[in-house]
Amino acid sequence: MAKLNMVQAVNLALRQEMKKDKRMVILGEDVGRNGGVFRVTEGILEEFGEERVIDTPLSELGIIGTSIGLAVNGMHPVAEIQFSGFLYAPFDQIISHAARIRTRSRGRFTCPMVIRSPYGGGIRALELHCESQEAILAHTPGIKVVIPSGPYDAKGLLISAIRDPDPVVFLEPMRVYRAIKEEVPEKEYTIPLGKANIVKEGTDLTVISWGAMLKYTREALEKTNYSAEIIDLRSIKPLDTETIINSVKKTGRCLIVHEAPRTCGFAAEIIAQINEKAFLHMEAPVVRVTGFDVPFPLYKLENYYIPDEKRILKGVEKVMKF
Amino acid sequence: MVKKALETFKVEYLQVLDTSGNADKRLMPELSRNQIKELYELMVLVRTFDDKAFNLQRQGRIGTYIQVKGQEASQVGSAYALGPKDWIFPTYRESGALIVRKHPMHMLLQYWGGDERGLKSPEGLNNFPITIPVGTHIPHGTGVAWASKMLKEKVVTMTYFGDGATSKGDFHEGLNFAGIFQVPAVFICQNNGFAISLPREKQTASKTLAQKAVGYGFNGIQVDGNDIFAVYKVAKEAVDRARKGEGPILIECITYRLADHSTSDDASRYRTKKEVEEWQKKDPIGRLEKYMRKNKILTDKYKEAVIQKSKERVEKAVGDFEKMAPSEPLDIFKYTYAQLTKELEEQMYELTKGEL
Numbered sequence: 001m002a003k004l005n006m007v008q009a010v011n012l013a014l015r016q017e018m019k020k021d022k023r024m025v026i027l028g029e030d031v032g033r034n035g036g037v038f039r040v041t042e043g044i045l046e047e048f049g050e051e052r053v054i055d056t057p058l059s060e061l062g063i064i065g066t067s068i069g070l071a072v073n074g075m076h077p078v079a080e081i082q083f084s085g086f087l088y089a090p091f092d093q094i095i096s097h098a099a100r101i102r103t104r105s106r107g108r109f110t111c112p113m114v115i116r117s118p119y120g121g122g123i124r125a126l127e128l129h130c131e132s133q134e135a136i137l138a139h140t141p142g143i144k145v146v147i148p149s150g151p152y153d154a155k156g157l158l159i160s161a162i163r164d165p166d167p168v169v170f171l172e173p174m175r176v177y178r179a180i181k182e183e184v185p186e187k188e189y190t191i192p193l194g195k196a197n198i199v200k201e202g203t204d205l206t207v208i209s210w211g212a213m214l215k216y217t218r219e220a221l222e223k224t225n226y227s228a229e230i231i232d233l234r235s236i237k238p239l240d241t242e243t244i245i246n247s248v249k250k251t252g253r254c255l256i257v258h259e260a261p262r263t264c265g266f267a268a269e270i271i272a273q274i275n276e277k278a279f280l281h282m283e284a285p286v287v288r289v290t291g292f293d294v295p296f297p298l299y300k301l302e303n304y305y306i307p308d309e310k311r312i313l314k315g316v317e318k319v320m321k322f
Numbered sequence: 323m324v325k326k327a328l329e330t331f332k333v334e335y336l337q338v339l340d341t342s343g344n345a346d347k348r349l350m351p352e353l354s355r356n357q358i359k360e361l362y363e364l365m366v367l368v369r370t371f372d373d374k375a376f377n378l379q380r381q382g383r384i385g386t387y388i389q390v391k392g393q394e395a396s397q398v399g400s401a402y403a404l405g406p407k408d409w410i411f412p413t414y415r416e417s418g419a420l421i422v423r424k425h426p427m428h429m430l431l432q433y434w435g436g437d438e439r440g441l442k443s444p445e446g447l448n449n450f451p452i453t454i455p456v457g458t459h460i461p462h463g464t465g466v467a468w469a470s471k472m473l474k475e476k477v478v479t480m481t482y483f484g485d486g487a488t489s490k491g492d493f494h495e496g497l498n499f500a501g502i503f504q505v506p507a508v509f510i511c512q513n514n515g516f517a518i519s520l521p522r523e524k525q526t527a528s529k530t531l532a533q534k535a536v537g538y539g540f541n542g543i544q545v546d547g548n549d550i551f552a553v554y555k556v557a558k559e560a561v562d563r564a565r566k567g568e569g570p571i572l573i574e575c576i577t578y579r580l581a582d583h584s585t586s587d588d589a590s591r592y593r594t595k596k597e598v599e600e601w602q603k604k605d606p607i608g609r610l611e612k613y614m615r616k617n618k619i620l621t622d623k624y625k626e627a628v629i630q631k632s633k634e635r636v637e638k639a640v641g642d643f644e645k646m647a648p649s650e651p652l653d654i655f656k657y658t659y660a661q662l663t664k665e666l667e668e669q670m671y672e673l674t675k676g677e678l
Contacts, residue, residue: 025472051472057502062461062495069465069479072450073409075472089491096455097462103657104451106442110660141658165660194663238663 004184006177009151010040010116013158014078016188018048021076024162027054028063028080028116037082038118038177064090064115068098071113071167078162084119084171085128091136098167099142114161115169119147120212120259121306122175124299131296132211132260137169138237138269144168144193145236149214151182153234156191164193173212180215194238198247202229205253205319208244208270210234213307217257220312226320236266244270245277252283253319257307262290284322289315333533335544338551341604343612351555355619361402361550362614363628365394365607368418370632371427372581374640375417375434379585383644384435388414392548392580395606396512397482398422399553400573403561404480409448411463411481415512415579416452419482423449427639428646437649448477456517457487460496460509467505467570478506478564480557486517488531497572501538506564508557509535509572512547514579519592535572547575548606580605 004012018024026041026048032055035042045053056063060081067077081087087094094115101111121130137145146161146168148154154172161168191197199218204226209217210233221228229247233240248254254274256267267288274286289307297305307315338349353361372390379387390397397418401410404423412419417430424447433440433452443449450466453459463481470477487493488511500507511531515522528534535542545552553575560571578601582589589598614620651673655666662670671677 023473057495057498059495059498061491062464062499065458065461065492065496066465066468066499069462069467070469070472071465072462073466073469073473075469092455092458093461096458097453101451102659104438104441106439107657108442108445109450144659238659238665241664 001183001185003181004151005181006151006154007040009155009184013155017162024076025052026078027056029082031080060086060090064093067113071111072109078114081117083129084117085131095140099140111167112165113167118174119171120173121302134236135266147171147211149232150180151184155184156189160190160193175212193235196240196243197232197234199230199232202227206247206251207255209257213257213259220309241273248274248278249281254286255315255319256288259291259306261293263293265290284319287315287319331536333530336552337546337549339549362610364398364422366628367632368394368421370636374636386585387434388584389581390418393512393577394418395550395553396547396575396577399550400510400557403557407477409466409479411450411459412452414452416482425449428642431643457483457490457492460492464496464500464507467507468503471505476565478561480508482510485513485522485525489525497538500570501540504569507570508560511574512577513574514577518583532574540570542572544574547577548604550610
């Protein structure tokens with residue numbers, strides 16, 4: 001079995017699905033000849049040709065808007081938005097249309113498409129190249145939001161996303177695109193959407209994270225003596241509330257770490273679920289360590305914005321010492 | 323020094339039938355007498371439906387309604403050019419095109435009566451649901467046409483929008499993709515002179531809307547949108563060309579809404595009575611009638627029968643609409659995803675049991 005990074009794992013998933021599903025097309029800016037700015041689609045044009053790997057104009061709304069049409073008429077588009085910060089223009093297409101076509105047509109038309117987009121900070125990038133919009137997306141009924149934290153999951157989750165009958169936004173944490181290598185089987189496998197992963201079992205506290213923050217949260221926790229149960233959400237929507245509730249009922253304490261801004265961040269929804277379903281089991285208020293409620297800073301200051309080891313450990317102490 | 327013209331363009335305008343009902347024989351599209359009667363009957367049916375829907379709104383029997391009145395030739399003439407498997411992408415003003423495309427009238431009333439089930443295109447008909455935000459469906463028309471090309475289906479899309487939509491980014495991005503990928507898409511811009519209150523001259527400094535197509539590498543043509551022959555001729559040629567793989571086209575239909583923007587609007591705030599009266603003289607139905615009389619296709623008796631039959635059909639649709647079973651409250655959950663999520667199951671329970 002090969003050790004792959006996330007870029008290679010996503011590439012492998014795309015190739016395998018392209019082989020299997022003749023109606024799948026990949027489209028986006030620089031995804032063909034250039035292989036994508038992160039090289040995620042490298043070599044796919046050469047293998048499948050220009051009719052199925054399409055370099056589009058620089059036009060995010062056009063990419064998503066026409067992908068909706070492609071999906072409605074029987075194709076399976078996997079669109080790439082080069083950086084998730086460029087999703088704001090096509091948000092209108094995602095929220096007003098992709099998410100509603102099934103409802104609006106009472107199931108007569110559907111929109112099985114995937115929007116892949118590198119997201120999050122930590123790579124010294126330009127403004128609007130570091131956004132984390134999972135909560136905004138998850139707030140929209142009708143779409144699914146999936147975030148892998150490593151190469152193995154990336155392959156299995158992406159294949160599930162491509163086969164899903166509903167529109168899926170697949171956010172790829174670019175900070176760990178090449179920072180993690182894992183055994184990734186060549187053979188095809190899927191990881192179901194809506195199922196969280198208990199990365200490590202523990203008894204003292206539940207720690208929930210996703211995307212790039214999972215790696216840094218795990219590393220921080222290795223420096224404590226607590227027995228932490230670490231949950232990788234994998235899927236923001238649908239949310240695996242059951243796994244979260246079972247875990248916090250066991251540990252009575254919970255820390256949530258995410259990179260997105262705090263107010264109305266996805267931690268808020270998880271806390272609400274814990275309140276509703278496990279309040280009497282809790283020994284301490286749930287603590288969240290998150291990005292701040294500011295526009296993501298340019299790179300000189302980005303390390304002050306993104307939760308780091310020190311802040312994560314402070315969070316651990318806060319929830320444990322209550 | 324080199325100085326030369328790299329590109330010049332011309333925009334054609336087409337009128338076949340003048341306001342007195344005289345058709346230019348050289349420009350006349352191929353239409354049998356029966357087809358001309360069919361076009362007339364469809365326009366009368368659309369007008370009858372439209373007037374009835376307006377009255378139903380005023381009586382509180384349906385909610386907000388958007389009238390077609392005055393734009394029947396643009397909608398009937400264009401939709402009539404399509405084949406049975408072709409797609410339309412309508413906006414809220416396209417009751418006319420939807421009726422031509424056999425969307426059941428009682429379902430249109432159901433939709434305007436606040437029931438989403440009315441938008442479900444019957445199986446076998448590719449009538450995309452009405453889009454409420456302006457212009458955002460234009461890329462969908464391009465995308466469906468693109469899929470048709472990829473799948474070698476020879477199916478064409480017809481996307482409807484108004485003059486206001488041409489100011490949206492969606493128009494630009496949708497037409498740009500259509501040009502680059504040479505998809506079988508026909509774009510019908512019904513320029514009715516106003517986007518609610520904003521006159522066309524303030525929408526764009528461009529002399530015509532048709533010429534915007536030039537920037538995307540395909541043809542744009544302007545037609546008299548109240549002339550059913552001109553609209554049909556241009557639309558039919560466009561659909562045939564698109565089906566043959568010759569790419570997209572933009573058709574600007576110059577027309578006028580003889581009604582308010584919507585049942586919540588008062589157009590007298592921004593349009594003069596004189597202007598409306600001038601356009602009433604150009605009414606597309608009256609114009610075709612004059613032609614048909616001159617060519618002995620229409621008699622008073624026939625006209626009366628068409629009006630009577632239209633009224634009966636519309637009354638039947640109203641009856642069917644009002645007899646429909648109300649929607650089940652749980653229906654709101656069922657189409658959010660292919661399968662219900664756990665959250666939605668919980669929320670359904672909350673709605674049915676009244677308990678959290």
